[in-house]
Amino acid sequence: MKNHVTTRWFGDWANEYDATLGKVRRHHQLLDLAARLSGVTDGDRVLDVGCGTGLLSLKFLKRADCRVTAVDNSPDMRRLFQAKIDALGLRDRVRCARQDAAKLRFGKSSFDIIAATVALHHVENKRPMLKTMRSILKPGGRLVIGEVDVDTTGDHADPKRLARILDFLKDEIVEALKEGGVPAFSRMYDNGKKHILNLGEYCVSAGQWRALCLRAGFRRVTIHDLRAFRWFKVVVAVR
Numbered sequence: 001m002k003n004h005v006t007t008r009w010f011g012d013w014a015n016e017y018d019a020t021l022g023k024v025r026r027h028h029q030l031l032d033l034a035a036r037l038s039g040v041t042d043g044d045r046v047l048d049v050g051c052g053t054g055l056l057s058l059k060f061l062k063r064a065d066c067r068v069t070a071v072d073n074s075p076d077m078r079r080l081f082q083a084k085i086d087a088l089g090l091r092d093r094v095r096c097a098r099q100d101a102a103k104l105r106f107g108k109s110s111f112d113i114i115a116a117t118v119a120l121h122h123v124e125n126k127r128p129m130l131k132t133m134r135s136i137l138k139p140g141g142r143l144v145i146g147e148v149d150v151d152t153t154g155d156h157a158d159p160k161r162l163a164r165i166l167d168f169l170k171d172e173i174v175e176a177l178k179e180g181g182v183p184a185f186s187r188m189y190d191n192g193k194k195h196i197l198n199l200g201e202y203c204v205s206a207g208q209w210r211a212l213c214l215r216a217g218f219r220r221v222t223i224h225d226l227r228a229f230r231w232f233k234v235v236v237a238v239r
Ligand SMILES: C[S@@+](CC[C@H](N)C(=O)[O-])C[C@H]1O[C@@H](n2cnc3c(N)ncnc32)[C@H](O)[C@@H]1O
Pocket: 003, 006, 007, 010, 031, 049, 050, 051, 052, 053, 054, 055, 056, 071, 072, 073, 074, 077, 099, 100, 101, 102, 116, 117, 118, 119, 122, 123
């Protein structure tokens, strides 16, 4: 049921995605940092989880002669990415498929890199997802998570929790307005209530991601700041 809420939301947003969040500079900085920290090299097999319109996958494909499998559970997002793949003649380097991040179906040790930007916070129960991700990574493989660094867990009636989330939302909404104009502001503003009430949005802090990855069996986890926006972090977990 909760998944349907998120799929509907992204179905509705898909056509505007590149013209709103896709225009926001700090979003591209997050994608660039995630791709750089992944250490992707020629020949790597990369899984992009929650690929959306393919903005992150395209950064990987530009950076190295790698092969990308991109998954998303929104048919509208996938349709837009598939159109880009076709237009750019990338069919032999990237495959876009329907899969749910919470139930990834790939063989053991399939990938050198798993990457996801602002996608994994949509999955409420993160522990089984991270265990599966570890098992489908090759030994030494890297999980790269670009995410919002804010803890939205806890009691919805707790005013301290609300204040913490509003601190983030204020910066997020102002940046969106400055860089993506009123349409981007409007999207981010609507999204705010979903974060506050955990309606398909379940952000945890970067420190919480680190603890979750270590518990899932990753051996080394580092956290990297995005200088331009203090609320975004990239977490790199090595299998
Ligand atoms: C904010 S967009 C991010 C897209 C892209 N990674 C980027 O950074 O531009 C989040 C994406 O995650 C997808 N998504 C959300 N929950 C998902 C799930 N459980 N399984 C697969 N994809 C999911 C949405 O459909 C959407 O395309």
